[in-house]
Amino acid sequence: MSIIRRLFSLFVLFLSLNALGESPQKQIKYVPAKPTSPASGQEMYTAYCAACHGREGRGNGPAAEALKVAPTDLTILARRNGNRYPYDHVMSAITGDAHLPVHGSKEMPVWGGLFWGMSQGHPSEVQQRLSNLSKHIESMQRNN
């Protein structure tokens, strides 16, 4: 697939309620990703991740219940990994290199191509996005 097509096939999503009140059935709507600053992990997280993983990373974003697989609680990644935050693993989960069963499927787009497009193919800026996002998730870790 050409890189251009990959870019256009990547989207962020938001949630809509079907006929509010009448039918509580939730649907995920895919919309084009809005550009963000590579300098702010927080801004990228809010724009691209919070819909599923939740504002605080606990896996309870508004889109979570419309997914077949529950989004991971990102605040216990360190605890699950012998109290070492898996910095590189998080970056490869984002790019799609980690080949997670759900990330990279229809339910969870991979972000490598999208970030590449936003940063016009500048590898250092793409790297900055990945590392700032991973650092932001590191700052969300909790021990209990």
Ligand code: HEC
């Ligand atoms: C459409 C919903 C959705 C969005 C948006 C989403 N994720 Fe996920 N994510 C999931 C699901 C579902 C899982 C758990 C399933 C799996 O392991 O593949 C997951 C798992 C993860 C994991 C855990 C990997 C592991 O080894 O356990 C990380 C890290 C992660 N996401 C980071 C992110 C980041 C960073 C973003 C934003 C750039 C993001 N996700 C956006 C649904 C989403």
